[in-house]
Amino acid sequence: GKGGYDHYMLKEINEQPTALGRSVSGRTDSGGEEVDLDGFLPGSFDGIDRVHLVAMGTSYHAAMYAESLLARRGVPARAFMSSEYAGSTPPEEDGTLVIAISQSGETADTIAAVRAASAERTMVATNVVGSSLTRECDDTLLVRAGPEIGVAATKSFSAQVATLSLLAERIRRDAVGDPSPDAAAFLSALTRLPDQVRRVVESGAAERIADAFADSESYFFIGRGPGHAVALEGALKFKEITYEHAEGFTAAELKHGPLALVTEETPVFAVFNGGTDDTETLGNVKEIRARGGPVVAVAGGETSDLAETVDHVLSVPSTHPELAGVLANVQLQLVAYHAAKQRGRAIDKPRNLAKSVTV
Ligand code: M6R
Numbered sequence: 001g002k003g004g005y006d007h008y009m010l011k012e013i014n015e016q017p018t019a020l021g022r023s024v025s026g027r028t029d030s031g032g033e034e035v036d037l038d039g040f041l042p043g044s045f046d047g048i049d050r051v052h053l054v055a056m057g058t059s060y061h062a063a064m065y066a067e068s069l070l071a072r073r074g075v076p077a078r079a080f081m082s083s084e085y086a087g088s089t090p091p092e093e094d095g096t097l098v099i100a101i102s103q104s105g106e107t108a109d110t111i112a113a114v115r116a117a118s119a120e121r122t123m124v125a126t127n128v129v130g131s132s133l134t135r136e137c138d139d140t141l142l143v144r145a146g147p148e149i150g151v152a153a154t155k156s157f158s159a160q161v162a163t164l165s166l167l168a169e170r171i172r173r174d175a176v177g178d179p180s181p182d183a184a185a186f187l188s189a190l191t192r193l194p195d196q197v198r199r200v201v202e203s204g205a206a207e208r209i210a211d212a213f214a215d216s217e218s219y220f221f222i223g224r225g226p227g228h229a230v231a232l233e234g235a236l237k238f239k240e241i242t243y244e245h246a247e248g249f250t251a252a253e254l255k256h257g258p259l260a261l262v263t264e265e266t267p268v269f270a271v272f273n274g275g276t277d278d279t280e281t282l283g284n285v286k287e288i289r290a291r292g293g294p295v296v297a298v299a300g301g302e303t304s305d306l307a308e309t310v311d312h313v314l315s316v317p318s319t320h321p322e323l324a325g326v327l328a329n330v331q332l333q334l335v336a337y338h339a340a341k342q343r344g345r346a347i348d349k350p351r352n353l354a355k356s357v358t359v
Contacts, residue, residue, distance in 0.1 A: 049095030105131020206334030223271030275321030
């Protein structure tokens with residue numbers, strides 16, 4: 001059952017600390033030394049020169065997130081929508097690892113991409129033991145989110161990013177030969193993430209933001225790096241359960257076209273990573289403010305400077321810049337949830353959608 005919550009989606013949003021704890025526990029230590037990913041012992045990824053990630057929907061956004069994590073660790077990586085993989089990908093070279101990401105393990109487009117792959121090695125990161133993709137791929141990595149009933153993927157995204165964070169660090173060690181320079185800080189931040197997510201779900205701030213912008217008809221989401229993946233995911237969640245127009249962009253993209261749509265009627269959610277790229281994102285936010293667009297910054301740490309520029313700050317606990325996106329995403333899940341609830345939408349079963357897209 002829904003365990004006392006109005007919807008499975010809200011229950012599953014609240015389960016994220018537990019889901020993340022399961023994804024991370026026993027797989028690394030707070031000292032950030034070890035990465036112990038089930039059967040993937042050190043050396044498992046020797047000879048891997050590049051990674052192709054294939055997925056759809058929310059899982060594609062996790063793939064984009066992982067692409068950024070791998071690339072920053074010196075492992076060339078590209079995320080593809082599964083449906084585009086066979087038709088528009090250069091032939092795989094030796095040393096390519098194809099990683100499918102799928103909550104259900106049953107997504108037809110992703111199964112087709114894996115079948116079309118000629119890579120020596122394929123693996124799937126999935127939530128479902130024994131699913132079709134586990135049979136199609138050479139290796140399986142479980143994301144351990146627990147059963148997800150709501151059509152809107154929530155805890156599976158967080159658990160995917162946590163699991164892929166560990167995988168990125170494992171692949172880096174094997175492919176490059178040493179831990180990434182920032183490994184200790186990154187992995188210890190990962191172990192703190194479950195508690196930080198708990199603080200976000202308990203804060204209640206997202207509901208007030210959803211109320212403040214209840215009358216808008218178009219919502220934009222921007223970010224860069226991992227924050228770009230989160231911007232796209234924030235927009236997907238918002239549109240699929242509120243039925244309002246929502247679009248995600250990379251922050252720099254706006255001035256190349258979409259800024260023409262920005263008015264006082266278009267709230268923009270800006271994801272800040274808490275790293276050096278925040279300065280550029282703040283520049284993009286000022287361009288939006290100059291056109292009268294209301295801006296909600298989703299940001300961690302010290303935000304008093306930011307608060308002078310934007311209309312609202314949805315704050316998250318401060319963490320490693322590569323993990324801030326997970327916390328921002330939880331805030332955006334909650335904004336979408338409350339916006340959909342105000343509109344009386346069928347949150348757990350949005351119109352026209354199915355949990356598992358097997359056609
Ligand atoms: O089961 P999968 O992760 O392969 O599903 C892929 C998408 O259909 C899925 O992520 C979808 O976009 C979400 N349910 C949207 O919230």
